[in-house]
Every structure is written in structure tokens, then in C-alpha cells.
Amino acid sequence: xxxxxxxxxxxxxxxxxxxxxxxxxxxxxxxxxxxxxxxxxxxxxxxxxxxxxxxxxxxxxxxxxxxxxxxxxxxxxxxxxxxxxxxxxxxxxxxxxxxxxxxxxxxxxxxxxxxxxxxxxxxxxxxxxxxxxxxxxxxxxxxxxxxxxxxxxxxxxxxxxxxxxxxxxxxxxxxxxxxxxxxxxxxxxxxxxxxxxxxxxxxxxxxxxxxxxxxxxxxxxxxxxxxxxxxxxxxxxxxxxxxxxxxxxxxxxxxxxxxxxxxxxxxxxxxxxxxxxxxxxxxxxxxxxxxxxxxxxxxxxx
Numbered sequence: 001x002x003x004x005x006x007x008x009x010x011x012x013x014x015x016x017x018x019x020x021x022x023x024x025x026x027x028x029x030x031x032x033x034x035x036x037x038x039x040x041x042x043x044x045x046x047x048x049x050x051x052x053x054x055x056x057x058x059x060x061x062x063x064x065x066x067x068x069x070x071x072x073x074x075x076x077x078x079x080x081x082x083x084x085x086x087x088x089x090x091x092x093x094x095x096x097x098x099x100x101x102x103x104x105x106x107x108x109x110x111x112x113x114x115x116x117x118x119x120x121x122x123x124x125x126x127x128x129x130x131x132x133x134x135x136x137x138x139x140x141x142x143x144x145x146x147x148x149x150x151x152x153x154x155x156x157x158x159x160x161x162x163x164x165x166x167x168x169x170x171x172x173x174x175x176x177x178x179x180x181x182x183x184x185x186x187x188x189x190x191x192x193x194x195x196x197x198x199x200x201x202x203x204x205x206x207x208x209x210x211x212x213x214x215x216x217x218x219x220x221x222x223x224x225x226x227x228x229x230x231x232x233x234x235x236x237x238x239x240x241x242x243x244x245x246x247x248x249x250x251x252x253x254x255x256x257x258x259x260x261x262x263x264x265x266x267x268x269x270x271x272x273x274x275x276x277x278x279x280x281x282x283x284x285x286x287x288x289x290x291x292x293x294x295x296x297x298x299x300x301x302x
Contacts, residue, residue, distance in 0.1 A: 003041070003065050004089075004129075004150045006276075010060040019043060019062065020052035029155050032066065040067035069129040069151060071118070075104070079123075080116035085144070085283055090276050092117070092147040095285045098262050102136040102145065113145060121149075134161075135168065135270070138234070140249075142288045143267025144168070148275070156275035161231075169269035170226040170236060171215075171287055173294055174245040175256050178214045178222050185210040185239040189232045198252060199234045201242045208232040210239040221248070221298045225268075237263060248294060259294045266291055 006026075014022065023033065033052065035041060042049055042065045045056070056062065083095040094113060096102070101112040114131045121129060132154035134146040146166070148154035160166050190205030192198040199205075209229035216223040222245070226236055234253075240246055241253035249260025271282045287295070 003068055004152065005063060005065045006152075008062045010056045010058055010062060012058045015056055015058040015060075017056055018052065019045075019050065019054050019056065022056060022062070023052070023064070027156055027159060028064070028152070032152060032155070035067050036064060041065050066150065066152065072130055075118050075131065076110060076115055077119035077122055078110060078115040079119050080111065082113070082116050082120060085285065086281075090149055090153040091274065092149060093270065093283050094145045094147065096137055096142060096145045098140050098142045098288065098290070101139045102133055108139065113147075117147060135166065137267055138263070138265075140262035141265045141267065142285075142291075143170070144270040144283055144285050145267070146270060146272065153275045157272070160272060160275070164229070166272040167270070168228060168267055170228075171266045171268045171291070172212075172224045172226055172236065172240070173248045173260075173264035173291060173298070174222050174224055174240050175248060176220060176222070176245045178217060178224075178245065180214075182211070182213045185212070185243060187239070187242065189235060189238050199232070199238050201238060206230075206232060208235050208239065210236055212240075216299075218298045219301050223295055236265060259297055260290060262290075264291050264294060 036043060043052065044050060044063050045054060045060050084092060085095050086093040096113060101108045103114045104110060104112045114133060117131045129150050132148040132151065134148055134154065134157045137143060137145055148157055157166065186209045187201045188203065188205035189199050189208040190202040192200045207230060211227045211229065213225045214222050215225050228235060237247055237250055237253045246253050246255035248256050248264040250263035251257060255263065266287055268287070269284050271280065273280055
């Protein structure tokens with residue numbers, strides 16, 4: 001596959017600008033321009049290579065070709081099947097199963113989504129590029145995960161994240177009886193001083209906002225839909241534990257261990273604007289089997 005390329009035909013209202021200004025308005029980063037200039041990319045107008053000081057006329061065809069992306073040699077390629085919900089030239093949406101890390105870690109150096117994507121890119125005809133994960137999930141959390149297929153898409157998604165316009169919704173099964181059908185948990189979260197993994201509610205933490213809505217209240221358990229206004233590590237797990245309703249299977253934060261071998265948490269909805277087409281996109285993923293079985297068992301109990 002050829003290097004990633006972008007093209008524009010210059011409209012009348014944008015004529016008279018130099019290439020550098022035009023590309024800045026198109027959110028081409030300064031780093032990307034440097035790479036194009038020095039690492040093997042090209043900028044051309046009407047088929048002729050030009051520099052960024054060139055002034056554009058109406059009707060000019062501007063093309064930029066990004067240089068090849070360096071592939072991380074330390075990221076092992078692993079032939080692991082992926083449940084790909086959507087794919088195009090720029091993005092991938094994956095339904096991640098539980099017990100699979102998003103990226104390798106010291107505790108789990110292999111078997112991650114990133115390892116699987118490295119193999120997929122190499123063997124499925126995609127551009128040889130670095131793996132760009134946009135939205136991560138904890139190892140034992142299932143559901144929708146977003147990846148960019150090149151640096152420019154990743155950069156544009158980063159801008160969306162800063163503006164909080166990438167939205168995710170989760171489904172969860174939590175312990176106890178909820179007296180409020182809907183509530184907002186707005187308390188700060190920080191790293192627990194005695195652990196490199198565990199988080200806790202603490203005054204000096206970063207602001208964290210979780211909105212939950214009870215979909216079904218059962219005896220000593222509830223099925224929840226959850227949306228995040230911030231994205232702190234373990235946010236849902238910490239917040240629900242803090243208010244006395246830890247997730248089923250969440251041993252780290254005090255959840256009941258009957259019926260689940262992992263935290264009962266699933267990213268069920270994902271929405272964003274496509275970084276290149278600007279089209280609004282929405283995806284959903286059904287509740288996985290282990291959570292469905294637990295929910296049915298809890299419903300039988302009442």
C-alpha cells in the first residue's frame with residue numbers, strides 16, 4: 001500500500017494563502033510538516049513539488065504525501081483474531097474481549113490488541129505503520145475500542161479528545177440497591193500511595209465525573225448504563241466502589257466475586273466524528289456472554 005496521501009482542490013475563498021497556512025488550518029501538525037520535509041514525504045501543487053511558502057491559487061490541486069511511519073521493532077507481531085466492527089483507510093473500531101490488554105505491559109507483555117494489530121497491518125495489506133490506540137480499555141473490561149491507522153488520524157482524534165467529543169457509554173453490573181435512578185459522581189481520583197495499580201478518591205487527585213443511570217434494579221444488584229465526562233484510570237470502578245456499589249467481579253475494589261471472574265464492565269457505545277470525512281459515527285456492541293449470564297442469574301433471584 002502506498003504512503004498516506006491527502007489532496008485538496010483550492011476553493012476561491014481560500015486562494016492566496018501559502019501552503020503552510022493552508023495546512024495549519026487543516027490541522028496538519030508542525031511535526032508532520034517537518035517529517036514530510038525531512039523524512040521522505042512530498043508536497044506538490046498540480047503535480048509539481050513545492051515548498052510551504054508557495055501561494056495557492058483557486059483551482060490548484062494540492063497534494064501531500066506523508067513519509068512511511070517507523071514500526072516499533074519491540075512490538076511483537078502476534079496472530080490473534082480481532083473482532084473488527086468497522087475499518088476504512090483511516091480508522092479501526094474493535095470489540096475487545098475481556099482478559100486482553102490494550103497494549104503490552106510488564107505483567108502482560110504479549111497477547112494485546114496492539115500485538116494483534118501489528119500482525120494485522122503486516123499481513124492484511126494495510127500500510128506498514130505504527131499502532132495508534134485512541135481509546136484504551138482495562139485488560140478485564142470488554143467492549144469498543146478505537147484505533148487510528150496513521151499518525152495524522154491519531155493527531156486529529158487527539159484534538160477531538162481535548163474537546164471531549166469522543167463519547168463512550170458503558171454497561172455495568174454493580175452491587176447493592178441504588179436509591180437514585182440517576183446520579184452524577186464528581187469526586188477527584190488519584191493514585192493510591194501504597195500501590196502502582198490501584199486508584200482512590202483523594203483531595204489532591206484529578207477531577208473525575210461519572211454519570212450513571214439504573215437500567216434495572218434487582219435484589220442487591222443493579223444493571224447500569226454509565227457515561228464519563230472525564231477519563232481517569234479505573235474511574236468507573238473507583239467511583240462506584242466509593243459510593244458503596246462496587247462492580248461484580250472487581251476484586252481490586254471490593255466487588256462481589258460470585259458469578260464473575262472479572263469486573264462486570266463493558267464499553268457498549270462509541271461515537272465520534274471521522275477525522276477525515278467529518279462524518280458523525282456511532283457504534284454499539286452487545287453485552288458479552290459472561291455479563292449476560294450473570295444478569296440472567298441475578299434477575300432470577302429477584
